[in-house]
Amino acid sequence: MVGIILASHGEFAAGIKQSGQMIFGEQEKVEAVTFMPNEGPNDLHQHLEDAIAKFDPDDEVLFLIDLWGGSPFNQANSIYEEHKDKWAIVTGLNLPMLVEAYGARLSMNSAQEIAAHIVESGREGVKIKPEDLEPKGDGNSSEEQEDTAVNAGAPGKMTYVLARIDSRLLHGQVATTWTKTSGANRIIVVSDSVAKDDLRKSLIKEAAPVGVKAHVVPIDQMIKLSQDDQHFGGTKALLLFENPEDALRTVEGGVPLKEINVGSMAHSVGKVQPNKVLAFNQEDIDAFKKMESDGIKFDVRKVPNDNKDNLDAIMKKAENLLNEQK
Template sequence: MVGIVLASHGGFADGIAQSAQMLFGEQNNFAHVILKPDEGPDDIRGKMEKAIASFDSQDEVLFLVDLWGGTPFNQANGLVEKHDKWAIVAGMNLPMVVQALTERMMDANATARQIATKVVEPAKDGIKTKPSDLMPKTAAPAAAADKGSAKGGAKSIPEGTVIGDGHIKYVLARIDSRLLHGQVATGWIPAMKPDRVIVVSDSVAKDDLRKSMIREAAPAGVKAHTVPLKKMEEIAKDPRFGNTHALLLFENPEDVLRAIKGGINLKDINVGSMSYKEGDVNANNVLSMNQEDVDTFRELEKMGVKFDVRKVPSDAPGNMDAILKKAQNLLDEQKK
């Protein structure tokens, strides 16, 4: 029997599991895990692994998650990458869960991927309006307007060709140790409207699993890439990217400093989150820093870089100078 894991931000998965079991009764090989506000990626991943270990069999597992590109999806994706029979469906709603339990009940031999295929249409059909004429009309498929970029982007254009003004447009450059996750996918990407998300990181560029997760976490219509810093420097100087509107993601301020020194023209940096590492201090509830981080931010400041401290676009900007002063005070105390 396929094991089913519901996963979400907050208590959504708990509530939808309770609703489903009101209809179907108590279910075996059925788990629901949630990411609490004070938890991180490792916490939800651990809950998923514990849930799967409780199933009668781990051969077939189906994840139903709330949000494509969010932390529950990303952690489930990391597990699915290692199992060729497992599957994920995002956009979880009650009709989707009901259909998954129905399919499993009707066919004990159904696979996770077969069930995944069969839950999508019921999930879509569960979205209705009253009055019915409020439902948007289904748009006809658009013609492929950007065939050149779809078939290889700048690589398919002769070197030396100048597209637009020949300069890549940076709609946002963000420091976020979680890189492409829910806040970026559902907050910053719709707000800034990039056509590409570029993760700039030497370490991530060497990690095939993380690169795959980043590609798959991108919203529809936006391409996601991972490149090392040297490659980003080449892209920044390539006139074939003149029509590209890019959102850059960095794991830490040190990589931002290297990028700017390498010729990437960044004047404003959005500071989103920096996860805790041994030796760090907590400058606020989402930013943990060590002495190198503080010194790097101060160096960037001297170079004229402006900081926009916000997790999501709707947040009020934080005071970076106050944050850095607090971090420095805590680091000084740590040394005593």
């Protein structure tokens, strides 16, 4: 695994490391190096050396640094020069860039390959509202070109690369981590209630990551789309459900899901919470059991790096808590 050094003036590196882990989960071989006001270049150089020493001797290193030409860059560059055939430096560190680097490490083993891959994500993470203030491009950006293959009307049905139950629907962990790791090029929120809420629909569409279209459709419409074999060839869909009841209706309607990721289910009146992120009432448990009887598998984890939990054990605890309430 490529080791990552985050380096910055002040505490920025430590803060963005924490932010990245909130979205992508705990990460191995990531070190934050901070350059404080009372320190000099020699102190910073030693901090960098100490951070690198925590990696394995054969690990390649990717430096993600706040500012080109600043002290963190200069000191990292002096170390990089001895390893420039394999190591890499990227400046202008922001959160989209960091999350993309974490995702890239799952499939890329070269620091320089990851560096080349994440630069565009860092640039595309800079957006502005109102949109008409955005500088006019030349029509060739990845965002302007995105979705041409998806909307080309290619024959075939859509492929379901991930289905997830998450009461928060489309948020940072989904928009970055799960979209990247699943390879989705279209996000579909399947919900009758959200489809009737114009504000929520607008927010979901705006939350989609660059290069991915987001839609909100009622359950019956999703069932019809799944039967269309003329217009969705090349579509890799990530389906999002607010609750297991909606997922059950969708599966029973004929959408061919074989596994569903269970991310979070918010607590509300009448529900019990057997762990930190999942809350159940009896209807939820019944829906999960019905899907299990239909052969659906469940992958219980918030982010890809988490260990998988056992849904049956969690539901048994929830049932005991519900019985105690009676």
